[in-house]
Amino acid sequence: MSNGILVLSEQELRKFVQLDMKVIEKIELGFSELAAGKATVPPIMMLPVPEKNGEVDIKSAFIKGLPSMAIKIASGFFQNPDIGLPSQSGQMLVVSAETGFLEAVLLDNGFLTQVRTAAAGAIAAKYLAPDGVDTVGVFGCGVQARYQMEALMLVKPYKRLLMYSIDTDERKQAFVKDMQQKLGIEVKSMGSAGAMVAECGIVVTTTPSRKGYFEPEWVHSGLHITSMGSDAEDKQELKGGVFAKADLIACDLRAQSFRLGELRGAKEEGFVTDKTPVKEIGEIIRTGKSARTDKKQVTICDLTGVGVQDTMIALMAYEIAKREKAGIVVPR
Amino acid sequence: MSNGILVLSEQELRKFVQLDMKVIEKIELGFSELAAGKATVPPIMMLPVPEKNGEVDIKSAFIKGLPSMAIKIASGFFQNPDIGLPSQSGQMLVVSAETGFLEAVLLDNGFLTQVRTAAAGAIAAKYLAPDGVDTVGVFGCGVQARYQMEALMLVKPYKRLLMYSIDTDERKQAFVKDMQQKLGIEVKSMGSAGAMVAECGIVVTTTPSRKGYFEPEWVHSGLHITSMGSDAEDKQELKGGVFAKADLIACDLRAQSFRLGELRGAKEEGFVTDKTPVKEIGEIIRTGKSARTDKKQVTICDLTGVGVQDTMIALMAYEIAKREKAGIVVPR
Numbered sequence: 260m261s262n263g264i265l266v267l268s269e270q271e272l273r274k275f276v277q278l279d280m281k282v283i284e285k286i287e288l289g290f291s292e293l294a295a296g297k298a299t300v301p302p303i304m305m306l307p308v309p310e311k312n313g314e315v316d317i318k319s320a321f322i323k324g325l326p327s328m329a330i331k332i333a334s335g336f337f338q339n340p341d342i343g344l345p346s347q348s349g350q351m352l353v354v355s356a357e358t359g360f361l362e363a364v365l366l367d368n369g370f371l372t373q374v375r376t377a378a379a380g381a382i383a384a385k386y387l388a389p390d391g392v393d394t395v396g397v398f399g400c401g402v403q404a405r406y407q408m409e410a411l412m413l414v415k416p417y418k419r420l421l422m423y424s425i426d427t428d429e430r431k432q433a434f435v436k437d438m439q440q441k442l443g444i445e446v447k448s449m450g451s452a453g454a455m456v457a458e459c460g461i462v463v464t465t466t467p468s469r470k471g472y473f474e475p476e477w478v479h480s481g482l483h484i485t486s487m488g489s490d491a492e493d494k495q496e497l498k499g500g501v502f503a504k505a506d507l508i509a510c511d512l513r514a515q516s517f518r519l520g521e522l523r524g525a526k527e528e529g530f531v532t533d534k535t536p537v538k539e540i541g542e543i544i545r546t547g548k549s550a551r552t553d554k555k556q557v558t559i560c561d562l563t564g565v566g567v568q569d570t571m572i573a574l575m576a577y578e579i580a581k582r583e584k585a586g587i588v589v590p591r
Numbered sequence: 592m593s594n595g596i597l598v599l600s601e602q603e604l605r606k607f608v609q610l611d612m613k614v615i616e617k618i619e620l621g622f623s624e625l626a627a628g629k630a631t632v633p634p635i636m637m638l639p640v641p642e643k644n645g646e647v648d649i650k651s652a653f654i655k656g657l658p659s660m661a662i663k664i665a666s667g668f669f670q671n672p673d674i675g676l677p678s679q680s681g682q683m684l685v686v687s688a689e690t691g692f693l694e695a696v697l698l699d700n701g702f703l704t705q706v707r708t709a710a711a712g713a714i715a716a717k718y719l720a721p722d723g724v725d726t727v728g729v730f731g732c733g734v735q736a737r738y739q740m741e742a743l744m745l746v747k748p749y750k751r752l753l754m755y756s757i758d759t760d761e762r763k764q765a766f767v768k769d770m771q772q773k774l775g776i777e778v779k780s781m782g783s784a785g786a787m788v789a790e791c792g793i794v795v796t797t798t799p800s801r802k803g804y805f806e807p808e809w810v811h812s813g814l815h816i817t818s819m820g821s822d823a824e825d826k827q828e829l830k831g832g833v834f835a836k837a838d839l840i841a842c843d844l845r846a847q848s849f850r851l852g853e854l855r856g857a858k859e860e861g862f863v864t865d866k867t868p869v870k871e872i873g874e875i876i877r878t879g880k881s882a883r884t885d886k887k888q889v890t891i892c893d894l895t896g897v898g899v900q901d902t903m904i905a906l907m908a909y910e911i912a913k914r915e916k917a918g919i920v921v922p923r
Contacts, residue, residue: 264698266598266921304636306653306660313691317649317662321638328638330649332662332684334691348692352664352684359645359666360680364696366596366921589598589698589919 263588265363267580272367275579278374278409282572283385286378287544289322289571290511294541297323300512300566303519312337314491320566327353327362329573331566333372345369351573363577363586371576375568377406379511379540380463380485383560385414386543387509387550388483392460393418398452398473398496399465399488400424400434405441407463407487412442420446421455424466453477464488464496471524475500480555487562489520497521497559499528502535506556509538512565520563595920597695599912604699607911610706610741614904615717618710619876621654621903622843626873629655632844632898635851644669646823652898659685659694661905663898665704683905695909695918703908707900709738711843711872712795712817715892717746718875719841719882720815724792725750730784730805730828731797731820732756732766737773739795739819744774752778753787756798785809796820796828803856807832812887818853819894829853829891831860834867838888841870844897852895 276282292298304317313336321328333349340346349372353363365371395417397404408420420438424431431448438446449455456462456477464473464486473484473496488496502508502525510516516537517523525531540560543550551558580586608614624630636649645668653660665681672678681704685695697703727749729736740752752770756763763780770778781787788794788809796805796818805816805828820828834840834857842848848869849855857863872892875882883890912918 266696266919268922270922299638301636301638304633304649304651306631306633306651308653308688308691310655311689311691313688315651315653315660315662315686315691317636317651319636319638319647319649321640321647323642328647330647330664332686332693334686336689336691339690342690344690344692348690350684350693352682354647354664354666356640356645357643357668358671358674358676358680359640359643359647359668360676361664361682361698364598366693366923368923587598587919587921590600590602591698591700 263590264361265580265586266589267363267365267586269366269368269370271580271585272365272370272576275583276371276374276572276576278377278406280413282374283378283381283413285571285575286375286568287382289567290382290541291544292322293565293567294539294545298567318564318566318569320570321356322567322570325570325574326356327574327577328356329353329570331372331569333369351569353573353577365573365576371572373402373406375572376403376487376564377410379562379568380407380487381410381414382540383485383509383562384411384461384483386540387507387558387560388415388461389481389551389554394421394458395461396421396423396455396459397463397465398423400426400431401465404434404465405437407465408438409441411461411463415461418444420444421449421458422446423449423452423455466496467494468496469493471495471498473497473501475504478504478557483558485560485562486521490563491519492523495521495524499525499530502530502559504557505559507550507558508535509540509543509550509559510561511540511563513537513539515563515565516561521561595922596693597912597918598921599695599697599918601698601700601702603912603917604697604702604908607915608703608706608904608908610709610738612745614706615710615713615745617903617907618707618900619714621899622714622873623876624654625897625899626871626877630899650896650898650901652902653688654899654902657902657906658688659906659909660688661685661902663704663901665701683901685905685909697905697908703904705734705738707904708735708819708896709742711894711900712739712819713742713746714872715817715841715894716743716793716815718872719839719890719892720747720793721813721883721886726753726790727793728753728755728787728791729795729797730755732758732763733797736766736797737769739797740770741773743793743795747793750776752776753781753790754778755781755784755787798828799826800828801825803827803830805829805833807836810836810889815890817892817894821852822895823851824855827853827856831857831862834862834891836889837891839882839890840867841872841875841882842893843872843895845869845871847895847897848893853893
């Protein structure tokens with residue numbers, strides 16, 4: 260045990276962690292360990308602050324065999340933009356699994372969460388989406404929409420990106436410009452959501468919608484959908500009927516998806532039950548091959564975000580930072 | 592909102608926060624707000640690490656009207672002493688209730704928890720114990736036993752301190768010496784637990800016992816017991832029959848005491864039920880007077896530790912540290 264606590268800034272963490280295959284492999288290992296029963300994932304601790312339309316969420320996971328675990332404190336305060344601040348913020352603590360002592364404070368402002376969430380999207384596509392898709396679509400034009408499309412490019416390279424959003428024209432144009440630059444391909448903002456899905460082999464939904472907007476009739480043969488927006492009891496992106504059209508349903512953590520994710524709404528609407536076969540992504544990873552057995556299958560993966568992702572990315576960042584002798588050491 | 596995150600060391604925090612009436616009043620206000628329905632206290636998040644006989648617990652509370660809230664990460668790893676480290680460690684984060692942004696990291700190594708726990712003991716005695724008690728007793732001879740006896744002296748000054756413990760002679764002698772020095776009164780290590788209780792008007796139990804050891808037949812007219820050791824489903828200090836002899840039962844948080852505190856064991860043993868009148872300490876505080884109406888009443892207060900205590904003491908420490916311009920500011 261070192262004598263001090265390592266404090267790392269967002270700037271430093273951004274130098275050490277990028278959205279690349281190395282991160283994706285780490286997160287994949289985390290899901291695999293979860294499916295193998297080697298992770299303890301307590302329910303998310305939620306602290307609502309209704310006066311500010313805000314909430315602080317705490318996630319964590321202990322993975323057997325790892326030297327440390329992460330505890331993530333993530334905030335979403337939706338009046339922040341009115342005063343010129345981002346809605347989302349967050350940081351992670353690294354705690355020794357040997358002694359319980361605090362080892363590091365990762366002041367990432369939510370950066371590591373953005374990366375580990377996008378990595379989960381890449382893993383979902385890797386194990387469920389069809390190969391050879393030229394055109395992909397994304398709902399939403401925010402930071403996570405950008406990360407998801409970057410992550411997808413790493414595992415299922417595509418040639419054309421469509422986006423549908425109800426955000427301002429300014430923000431939509433910024434997305435198009437940024438992603439054209441980043442990916443070097445055609446990027447288009449679409450006026451019709453249905454028309455967008457019709458052209459896409461893979462669609463990722465990244466909105467904080469509180470009402471299902473993805474229509475069952477948009478679903479077409481071979482489509483893969485990753486839905487990562489819903490992480491609370493009042494959120495929903497896919498109308499329940501979308502699940503009735505799926506050949507394969509997957510999620511990150513069943514209990515959580517039925518409580519906070521798309522499976523909650525789909526169950527309430529009567530399209531899935533506790534008995535509907537839903538695979539966890541870690542279970543699929545452990546088979547070592549794609550869960551898709553036919554080009555025509557419709558597949559859905561619902562992602563709510565699991566503490567194992569935070570523990571994996573935090574430990575990775577911490578290990579690199581130690582090696583690079585980065586950060587400030589505060590005496591214990 | 593400041594541009595940086597304030598990181599404070601244990602050494603600095605010890606300069607700003609002492610176990611005094613100011614702290615006790617703050618914690619009292621926290622309990623009062625809790626009873627007034629102004630606090631949101633999510634269930635404790637628990638991360639067990641059975642391989643190391645360890646556990647990381649996360650507590651928090653949002654109190655309406657306060658500018659910030661605290662999130663506490665506390666560890667108990669009971670193989671640590673084998674490698675020369677303390678079992679307990681911990682720290683608190685201060686998060687803005689306006690924006691959700693992290694404001695401060697209090698690297699207190701559990702110091703603030705020791706103080707806020709002792710403060711709750713003082714409050715329990717203030718509102719339940721009889722006046723004019725000369726001799727008080729404590730079970731256990733650890734750090735919290737010391738703090739509890741210091742705190743008690745502030746609200747119910749006493750003349751003689753007895754201690755019973757199954758710890759080593761060395762540790763028991765150290766307790767006697769330390770407390771004699773600190774309090775300037777007679778302090779005695781007792782060979783018999785029953786004989787100790789017989790001499791005392793107030794007894795505080797501070798052990799991590801996993802089996803009730805406090806016998807019902809030790810209870811005598813006028814006795815007040817504060818029991819703060821049990822904070823987990825497998826801990827118990829008071830045998831269930833002790834509750835059958837109580838005229839007044841109080842606790843810090845009913846739901847938690849029935850799950851993790853003494854009321855769990857007492858209920859299992861059939862001495863209390865969900866219908867047994869149990870007052871929360873905050874409810875008593877709000878009446879503005881002692882719950883004891885007779886010198887002869889037997890009173891018990893079970894303390895499990897509530898997030899409001901952490902939020903109150905963390906905010907107090909943070910306010911002082913800001914005023915004193917202490918700590919390191921890490922850029923956001």
